Amino acid sequence: MFEKVVAAPADPILGLTEAFRSDPRQDKINLGVGIYKDESGATPILKCVKLAEQKLLTDEKTKNYLGIEGNQEYARIVQGLLFGKGAELINAGRAKTAQAPGGTGALRIAAEFIARNQLSKTVWISDPTWANHVSVFQAAGLEVKWYKYYDATSKDLDFAAMQASLSEAQRGDVVLFHGCCHNPTGIDPTAAQWEALAEQSAAAGWLPLFDFAYQGFARGIEEDAEGLRIFARSHRELLVASSFSKNFGLYNERVGAFTLVAESKEVADTAFTQVKTVIRANYSNPPSHGAAVVTAVVNDPALFELWVSEVAEMRVRIREMRELLVAKLAERGVNQDFSFIARQNGMFSFSGLSKEQVARLKDEFAIYIVGSGRISVAGITRANIDPLCDAIAKVL
Ligand code: LMR
Secondary structure, three states, X not given: OHHHOOOOOOOOOHHHHHHHHOOOOOOOEEOOOOOOOOOOOOOOOOHHHHHHHHHHHHHOOOOOOOOOOOOHHHHHHHHHHHHOOOOHHHHOOOEEEEEEOHHHHHHHHHHHHHHHOOOOOXXXXXXXXXXXXXXXXXXXXXXXXXEEOEEOOOOXXXXXXXXXXXXXXXXXXXXXXXXXXOOOOOOOOOHHHHHHXXXXXXXXXXXXXXXXXXXXXXXXXXXXXXXXXXXXXXXXOEEEEEEOOOOOOOXXXXXXXXXXXOOOHHHHHHHHHHHHHHHHHHOOOOOOHHHHHHHHHHOOXXXXXXXXXXXXXXXXXXXXXXXXXXXXXXXXXXXXXXXXXXXXXXXXXXXXXXXXXXXXXXXXXXXXXXXXXXXXXXXXOOOOXXXXXXXXXXXX
């Protein structure tokens, strides 16, 4: 009966990686998927991770199952990173965290928890957004609605349009925010804009869901939690799907977390029993290793300090590549002003390149970027930036 199955389209991001791998051209460049590359073009294991892994290898005593919600010390660490150590909502027991297989796993837990408990039928997501958001929410049976976000002319956040389109969200609707380093635009609300959104949300009674996958890639670990913490101050309920894929370089360990914040400890504890049923019916309980690494690093002051410096190193290198990209495109006399690239945050640049230009970059120059024109700046190095800029100048 499988002959009845119709082929699915390739994934817009991971499908590109597959195509890149099978491209025989020697000088190919992959700026599709958001993966950090160092100056030599490698995706290294962070030093703090290697050191923690050595310790784990010696100290680990068992491979017994974790509980459905995963490692509880990890949950405590996640909450500290999200809300700040000693935050009122943590001390009051209002936050409950489940270890999840990556940020995507955490989003899927959120989506199914919302759908199964009939908390909302609708999720509002930014236009544009990460290509997988729609699939994850629709897979759980939720309806997706779009709010305006990006103004392609000014290459900036259209905050008035964002607020205006969100004014149509109903009480109880879920509104998804990117905690920092908006994927794909790299444009985040300012602190004042976060305050205004939190005020609008609290007044309208939305259920905020933060997708927080790039903590540390915009300004710093603490600084990047600003928007989430502003919301946490004025909301008694919210959800967070967070990930350590990027800021710990633990991509293939699938290490993320789903966090629920409720009105009180009692409500949080009860609601969390339903989160556990969602997890049990999906993957039973999470894999251990990635969360154990994060826990070992954050709980060791020296390793923690090393991690903070390694995140800073990644952040600074990406920023340098942004500035170099702007300068090198200008050197090639391209007509458009690309200075906006240097103002964006995180791994991605929403370049404004058209679908046709993206296709030409792939076909003629073996340069892979996402169809929306999103470039992973984290994949640019001093070795590939000249051929990249030559090719962009040609397709422009
Ligand atoms: C990306 O946006 O490139 C990353 O979040 C990886 C992914 O799973 O799509």
